[in-house]
Amino acid sequence: xxxxxxxxxxxxxxxxxxxxxxxxxxxxxxxxxxxxxxxxxxxxxxxxxxxxxxxxxxxxxxxxxxxxxxxxxxxxxxxxxxxxxxxxxxxxxxxxxxxxxxxxxxxxxxxxxx
Amino acid sequence: xxxxxxxxxxxxxxxxxxxxxxxxxxxxxxxxxxxxxxxxxxxxxxxxxxxxxxxxxxxxxxxxxxxxxxxxxxxxxxxxxxxxxxxxxxxxxxxxxxxxxxxxxxxxxxxx
Numbered sequence: 532x533x534x535x536x537x538x539x540x541x542x543x544x545x546x547x548x549x550x551x552x553x554x555x556x557x558x559x560x561x562x563x564x565x566x567x568x569x570x571x572x573x574x575x576x577x578x579x580x581x582x583x584x585x586x587x588x589x590x591x592x593x594x595x596x597x598x599x600x601x602x603x604x605x606x607x608x609x610x611x612x613x614x615x616x617x618x619x620x621x622x623x624x625x626x627x628x629x630x631x632x633x634x635x636x637x638x639x640x641x642x643x644x645x
Numbered sequence: 646x647x648x649x650x651x652x653x654x655x656x657x658x659x660x661x662x663x664x665x666x667x668x669x670x671x672x673x674x675x676x677x678x679x680x681x682x683x684x685x686x687x688x689x690x691x692x693x694x695x696x697x698x699x700x701x702x703x704x705x706x707x708x709x710x711x712x713x714x715x716x717x718x719x720x721x722x723x724x725x726x727x728x729x730x731x732x733x734x735x736x737x738x739x740x741x742x743x744x745x746x747x748x749x750x751x752x753x754x755x756x757x
Binding site: 563565567572573574575576577580620622624625632633634635636637638 | 649686687693701735737743744745747748
């Protein structure tokens with residue numbers, strides 16, 4: 532069945548370095564992807580999204596790359612800061628009939644080291 | 646603040662209790678969701694409401710009963726829960742189904 536998964540469950544980076552969080556998806560028909568950030572004790576918060584007609588989208592310090600050929604999504608965080616420490620989820624919009632809904636991966640824990 | 650408010654933030658209940666979780670959004674969204682988040686597992690979609698009509702029920706046990714009285718409010722009624730139901734319950738809303746979801750802070754539920 533369709534699934535959204537992450538390559539690494541944990542990632543530690545030095546403050547100031549760039550972070551790359553990866554996500555694989557299996558449904559080539561998916562047309563919308565979102566990255567969420569979840570800090571401890573809080574609900575997931577939208578970071579950035581991308582539609583399947585694009586391969587790159589940039590926000591403030593974040594960039595999402597979409598490679599439809601290999602069904603891979605990545606989130607790049609520039610100059611990682613302590614406040615970036617959180618769990619990051621990718622979500623995939625599964626297209627199909629009345630079941631149009633977001634499906635989430637299991638998340639990557641990003642830890643920023645001082 | 647995302648515009649989605651959940652109460653209570655924390656809840657401890659016995660297996661014979663009946664309690665309700667409340668979610669409120671004033672974003673003008675048409676779709677509302679209940680998700681369950683357990684440790685080290687992906688977010689599990691429980692229920693979807695679109696325009697106040699339940700359109701999705703992902704094989705959730707009947708001890709969880711949702712209610713959507715209007716487009717701004719969503720409830721999750723709980724009764725005779727099991728310890729394995731302990732989790733973070735998240736409410737979300739979106740403009741339309743499948744669009745960017747805005748989440749509440751969640752209710753941390755512990756069943757004892």
